[in-house]
Amino acid sequence: MNNVAPKLTSKEYEANFAELKPALTDVAALAEANRCLYCYDSPCMTACPTHIDISTFIKKISTGNMKGSAKTILSSNWVALTCAKACPVDVLCEGACVYHGKGEKPIQIGKLQRHVMDWYVEKKMPQLFSPAEKNGKTVGIIGAGPAGLACAAELTLLGFDVTIYEASKLAGGLDTHGIAPYKMQQQDSLNEVKMIKRLGVKIKTGVRVGKDISFGKLEKTHDAIFIGVGLPMPAELQISGEEMNGVVNALDFVENVTKRKWKSVDVGRRVAVIGAGNTAIDAATEAKRLGAEEVFMVYRRGREQMSAYDFEFELAKRDGISFYFHAQPKKIIGKKKVQALECLETRIVNGKLKTIPRSEFKIPVDMVIKAVGQNIDETLLVSIPKLKIKDGMVVVNAKSYQTSNPKYFAGGDCINGGKEVVNAAFDGKRAAYGIHNFIFRKK
Amino acid sequence: MVDLRINCAGIKSPNPFWLASAPPTNSGYQICKAFEAGWGGAVWKTIGAPVMNVVNRYAAVDFNGQKIIGLNNIELISDRSIEINLKEIAETKRLWPDRAIVASLMVESDRKIWHDIVKRTIDAGADGIELNYGCPHGMSERGMGSAVGQVPEYCTMITEWVTEVSTIPVLVKLTPNVTDIRFPGRAAKKGKANGISLINTINTIIGVDLDTFQIEPSRGGKGGHGGYAGPAIKPIALNMVSEIARDPEINLPISAMGGISNWKDALEFILLGATSVQVCTAVMHYGFRIVEDMIDGTTNWMEEKGYTSLDQIRGKALTNIANFGDMNLLSKHVAHIDEQKCIHCNLCYIACEDTAHQCIDLHQKKGKKQPTVREPDCVGCRLCYIVCPVDHCITMVQKDNGAQSKTWNELVKELPQPLSIEDLRKFQHKHGIDVH
Ligand SMILES: Cc1cc2nc3c(=O)[nH]c(=O)nc-3n(C[C@H](O)[C@H](O)[C@H](O)COP(=O)(O)OP(=O)(O)OC[C@H]3O[C@@H](n4cnc5c(N)ncnc54)[C@H](O)[C@@H]3O)c2cc1C
Ligand SMILES: Cc1cc2nc3c(=O)[nH]c(=O)nc-3n(C[C@H](O)[C@H](O)[C@H](O)COP(=O)(O)O)c2cc1C
Ligand code: SF4
Ligand code: SF4
Numbered sequence: 043m044n045n046v047a048p049k050l051t052s053k054e055y056e057a058n059f060a061e062l063k064p065a066l067t068d069v070a071a072l073a074e075a076n077r078c079l080y081c082y083d084s085p086c087m088t089a090c091p092t093h094i095d096i097s098t099f100i101k102k103i104s105t106g107n108m109k110g111s112a113k114t115i116l117s118s119n120w121v122a123l124t125c126a127k128a129c130p131v132d133v134l135c136e137g138a139c140v141y142h143g144k145g146e147k148p149i150q151i152g153k154l155q156r157h158v159m160d161w162y163v164e165k166k167m168p169q170l171f172s173p174a175e176k177n178g179k180t181v182g183i184i185g186a187g188p189a190g191l192a193c194a195a196e197l198t199l200l201g202f203d204v205t206i207y208e209a210s211k212l213a214g215g216l217d218t219h220g221i222a223p224y225k226m227q228q229q230d231s232l233n234e235v236k237m238i239k240r241l242g243v244k245i246k247t248g249v250r251v252g253k254d255i256s257f258g259k260l261e262k263t264h265d266a267i268f269i270g271v272g273l274p275m276p277a278e279l280q281i282s283g284e285e286m287n288g289v290v291n292a293l294d295f296v297e298n299v300t301k302r303k304w305k306s307v308d309v310g311r312r313v314a315v316i317g318a319g320n321t322a323i324d325a326a327t328e329a330k331r332l333g334a335e336e337v338f339m340v341y342r343r344g345r346e347q348m349s350a351y352d353f354e355f356e357l358a359k360r361d362g363i364s365f366y367f368h369a370q371p372k373k374i375i376g377k378k379k380v381q382a383l384e385c386l387e388t389r390i391v392n393g394k395l396k397t398i399p400r401s402e403f404k405i406p407v408d409m410v411i412k413a414v415g416q417n418i419d420e421t422l423l424v425s426i427p428k429l430k431i432k433d434g435m436v437v438v439n440a441k442s443y444q445t446s447n448p449k450y451f452a453g454g455d456c457i458n459g460g461k462e463v464v465n466a467a468f469d470g471k472r473a474a475y476g477i478h479n480f481i482f483r484k485k
Numbered sequence: 486m487v488d489l490r491i492n493c494a495g496i497k498s499p500n501p502f503w504l505a506s507a508p509p510t511n512s513g514y515q516i517c518k519a520f521e522a523g524w525g526g527a528v529w530k531t532i533g534a535p536v537m538n539v540v541n542r543y544a545a546v547d548f549n550g551q552k553i554i555g556l557n558n559i560e561l562i563s564d565r566s567i568e569i570n571l572k573e574i575a576e577t578k579r580l581w582p583d584r585a586i587v588a589s590l591m592v593e594s595d596r597k598i599w600h601d602i603v604k605r606t607i608d609a610g611a612d613g614i615e616l617n618y619g620c621p622h623g624m625s626e627r628g629m630g631s632a633v634g635q636v637p638e639y640c641t642m643i644t645e646w647v648t649e650v651s652t653i654p655v656l657v658k659l660t661p662n663v664t665d666i667r668f669p670g671r672a673a674k675k676g677k678a679n680g681i682s683l684i685n686t687i688n689t690i691i692g693v694d695l696d697t698f699q700i701e702p703s704r705g706g707k708g709g710h711g712g713y714a715g716p717a718i719k720p721i722a723l724n725m726v727s728e729i730a731r732d733p734e735i736n737l738p739i740s741a742m743g744g745i746s747n748w749k750d751a752l753e754f755i756l757l758g759a760t761s762v763q764v765c766t767a768v769m770h771y772g773f774r775i776v777e778d779m780i781d782g783t784t785n786w787m788e789e790k791g792y793t794s795l796d797q798i799r800g801k802a803l804t805n806i807a808n809f810g811d812m813n814l815l816s817k818h819v820a821h822i823d824e825q826k827c828i829h830c831n832l833c834y835i836a837c838e839d840t841a842h843q844c845i846d847l848h849q850k851k852g853k854k855q856p857t858v859r860e861p862d863c864v865g866c867r868l869c870y871i872v873c874p875v876d877h878c879i880t881m882v883q884k885d886n887g888a889q890s891k892t893w894n895e896l897v898k899e900l901p902q903p904l905s906i907e908d909l910r911k912f913q914h915k916h917g918i919d920v921h
C-alpha cells in the first residue's frame with residue numbers, strides 16, 4: 043500500500059470500536075421492561091422474523107424470572123445474543139412497537155433481549171432444553187453460520203444425530219467473522235456456538251465440503267443434508283487494476299477487524315469503498331475507525347437507491363464518511379500499488395443507469411475496498427445432482443426448505459441472496475422441521 | 486422435580502393458582518380457556534340472588550404512567566341464572582376433572598334457600614364452595630355480602646347453615662372492611678368452615694371530577710364507593726392473611742388473594758401461610774396467559790432454592806412476624822451513601838432535612854453537591870433509603886454486632902413504672918442513642 047495510515051494507540055482502538063449500544067443496567071432494564079405494555083398478539087412478535095414471544099420474555103424480566111425469559115427467547119431463536127446486538131431492530135421488532143402509535147419511544151427490545159442473554163451467559167448457560175430420545179437418524183450440515191447452527195440445534199432437540207462441517211477454523215459464520223465489533227464481539231458468537239455444541243451437536247471445523255469431504259460421502263453418511271453455506275464469493279468489479287496491492291474484498295477486510303487485533307490490520311490514509319449496502323457501510327466505518335484519514339463511499343446510483351438501512355447511513359455520516367453518488371468506477375490507477383480510483387458520472391435515462399461519456403474524474407486513494415455484493419459458490423453447488431439454482435440463489439420449497447434434490451435442504455443467505463442473521467436463524471429452525479417431516483414421511 | 490400440587494382444605498389442584506370469583510370466571514367458556522392456559526383452579530363468579538348491573542362498573546387508579554395500580558368496581562354477583570351457572574359448572578368439571586372448581590355462593594339470609602343452593606351446587610359436581618361474605622357494594626345494601634362478613638354472628642349462622650348440609654369443603658371468603666379480620670375468621674371457624682379465603686375488595690372512592698363534581702365514574706350522574714382490588718391492596722392483604730394464619734383459634738387452610746400479579750407475589754402469600762392463591766385484577770388487565778409465568782417463575786425459583794413441594798415453604802415467613810414489643814430496640818443501623826452511585830438529586834437530603842432528623846449534609850465536591858450522612862446523628866429511620874432513586878446507592882448499614890438486645894417488653898419490666906421519659910433517656914444514653 044502506498045500510504046498506510048499511522049497506527050492508533052490501543053486506547054484509541056478500544057474507544058473507536060466500543061459498543062455503540064451499551065448494555066442496560068439492571069435497574070434500567072427493569073424500568074424498561076415495566077414500560078412494555080405486554081400487548082396481546084403483539085406486533086413486535088409478528089415483526090420479528092423468528093417470532094420471539096417478545097411481550098412474554100419482557101414480562102418475565104419484570105417478574106424476575108430471568109431463566110424463563112431466556113428460555114422464551116431461545117425457544118424461538120438459537121442465536122438470540124447475536125440478534126439482540128446485530129439485528130436492525132428499527133425496521134423489525136422495535137419498528138413495530140405499539141408505542142410509535144402513541145408518539146412515544148418504542149420499547150428497547152434489542153437491549154432487553156441482550157440483557158437476558160447476557161444474564162444467561164453470565165450464569166454459564168445452564169441447559170434449558172432436553173433433546174428428545176435419539177431417533178436413529180443423522181443429518182449433515184454444511185456451514186456453521188446462523189442457519190446451520192439453528193438447524194443443527196433444532197434437529198438435536200428432535201432426536202437427530204447432527205454433524206456440522208465448517209470450512210473455517212471457527213464456527214459461527216459471519217456472526218463470528220463479519221459483524222462489526224462495535225455491534226457485537228466475536229466472543230458473543232462463539233458463546234452461542236458453545237451453547238449449541240453442548241446440546242450434543244458435533245462441529246467439524248476446518249473441513250471444506252467439496253474439497254476435504256465429497257458430497258457423495260456426505261450422502262452416504264447422512265439421511266439428509268442441510269446447506270447453510272452463505273454467500274462466500276465476493277462479486278468482482280471487472281475493471282482493470284483489481285489485482286493491485288491495496289485492493290481488498292470487504293469480507294476479508296472486516297473479518298480481520300472482527301478478530302480485534304486492530305494494530306495488525308493495515309488501512310490506507312485515503313480509502314475508497316465501492317458499494318452502498320450494509321457491508322459497504324461497515325467496511326467504510328471500520329476503515330475510518332482504524333485510522334484512515336478520509337473514507338469515500340462510491341456508488342453508481344443515488345442515495346435513494348442505497349440498500350443500506352437509514353441508521354447505517356447515519357452512522358457512516360457521523361463517522362465523517364464522504365459519499366460519491368452517481369459514480370461508476372472505471373479503473374484503478376497505480377503502479378502495482380493503488381494511487382487513485384477513476385470513475386465516470388452516471389445518470390438515469392428512461393429508468394436505465396447510463397454513464398456520461400467523458401465525465402471521468404479521479405479520487406486519489408491508497409486503498410480500494412470492494413463491497414459490491416456476495417455470491418453463492420456455484421462451482422461448489424453444481425456438483426450436487428439436480429440442485430436448482432436461480433438468480434444466484436438455491437431454490438427451496440418455501441415451507442419445507444427442501445431443494446430440488448429431495449435429500450438436500452437449504453437456508454440462510456444462500457437461499458435469500460443475503461439478508462440478516464435473524465432470517466438465517468429462522469430458516470435453519472424451520473428447515474429442521476422440513477427435514478424431520480421428510481425423514482419420517484409426515485405431511 | 487418440582488411438584489406444584491396443592492390440597493386446600495380438601496380441594497385439590499395441579500398448581501396453587503386459582504382464578505378469583507369475579508368477571509374472569511363468569512362462564513364455562515372463560516374457565517375452560519383459563520384451564521387451557523394452565524390455571525389450577527377457578528372460583529366461579531358468585532352465583533345466587535337475582536341482580537341487575539349498571540354501566541361504568543370499573544374505575545382505576547393509574548400511577549406515574551403505570552396503568553391500574555388499583556381497580557375499583559361496583560359489579561354485583563353473577564347476573565346469569567343459577568341454572569345456567571350450575572349447568573356450566575357440571576360441563577366444565579367433566580372436561581377438566583383434574584382442576585379445582587369452587588362455586589362461590591351468595592343468597593338471602595334464609596336457611597332453606599341456603600340449603601337448597603348448597604345441594605344443587607354439590608349435585609353439579611363442584612369441588613368446593615366459597616361463601617361470599619365480602620361484596621362491599623350493592624349486595625350489602627340488600628343484607629348480603631359484607632353485611633354478613635361484618636357481623637361475626639351472621640357469619641357463624643350462615644356458615645353453619647351451609648356446613649350442616651355440605652358434603653364438599655366450604656371456604657368462607659372474608660371482607661377486609663372490618664377493623665380486626667380475626668373476628669369474622671373465628672366466626673367462620675365456629676360455623677365449621679373448612680378454610681378461609683381472603684381478601685375481598687376494599688371500600689374506596691376513586692375520585693371526584695373537578696368540572697362536574699361527580700364521583701368517578703359516574704352512572705347517570707351518581708357514583709359511590711366500590712370495592713378496590715389490584716396491586717395497591719397487596720400489602721393490606723398480606724397483613725390480613727398473616728393475621729388469619731397466625732391466629733391459633735382459627736388454624737384453617739387459607740386461599741389468599743389481593744393484588745397478586747405474578748409468581749413472586751404468590752410466593753409471598755404462600756410464605757405467609759396460604760395454600761392456594763387467587764387472582765382477579767391482574768387477569769383482567771392482561772388475560773389468562775399470565776399464569777404461564779406464574780408457574781414457570783415459581784418452578785424456577787423452587788428449583789434454584791432446592792424445594793420440591795410447596796409444603797416445604799408454606800408459612801415459613803410467619804415466624805419472622807413479631808409484635809413491636811418483641812423487637813430489638815438496640816439494633817443499630819445507619820444510612821450510608823455510595824458516592825460512586827449517587828447522581829446528586831439531593832432528594833435524600835431534603836427528605837431528612839425537612840421531615841426526618843437533619844443528619845444529611847451537603848458539601849461541595851468536584852463541582853457537585855454531595856450528600857453525606859452524619860452517622861452519629863442518624864437514627865436509622867430509612868427514609869432516605871426509600872427516597873433514593875438509584876438502586877443500592879443508599880444502604881442501611883448495621884452498626885451493632887447483634888450481641889446487645891433489649892426489647893420493649895423486657896425494658897418496661899426493668900424500668901420503674903409508670904415509665905418516665907427521664908428513665909427512658911437514661912437507658913438510651915447508656916446505649917449511645919441520641920434522640921433529637
Ligand atoms: C460484513 C457483514 C456485516 C453484517 N452485519 C450484519 C448485522 O449487523 N446484522 C445482521 O443481522 N446481519 C448482518 N450481516 C448478514 C449476516 O451476517 C448474514 O445474513 C448471515 O450470517 C447469514 O447466515 P448463513 O448461515 O446463511 O451464512 P454465513 O453466516 O455466511 O455462514 C456460512 C458458513 O458456511 C461455511 N461454508 C461455506 N462454504 C462451505 C463449504 N464448502 N464447506 C463447509 N463450510 C462452508 C462458511 O465458512 C460459513 O461459516 C452482515 C453480513 C456481512 C457480510
Ligand atoms: C370486577 C370485580 C368483580 C368481583 N366480583 C366478585 C364476586 O362476584 N364474588 C367475590 O367473591 N368476589 C368478587 N370480586 C373480588 C375478587 O374475587 C378478589 O377478592 C379481589 O378482586 C382481590 O383480588 P385481586 O387483587 O387479584 O383482584 C370481584 C372483584 C372485581 C375486581
Ligand atoms: S409492541 Fe412494544 S409495548 Fe407491545 S409488547 Fe411489543 S415491545 Fe411491548
Ligand atoms: S371491555 Fe368489552 S364490554 Fe366492556 S366496555 Fe369495552 S368493549 Fe364493552
Ligand code: SF4
Pocket residue numbers: 822823826827828829830831832833834856872873874875878879
Ligand atoms: S437520593 Fe440517592 S442519588 Fe439522590 S442525592 Fe441522595 S444518595 Fe444521591
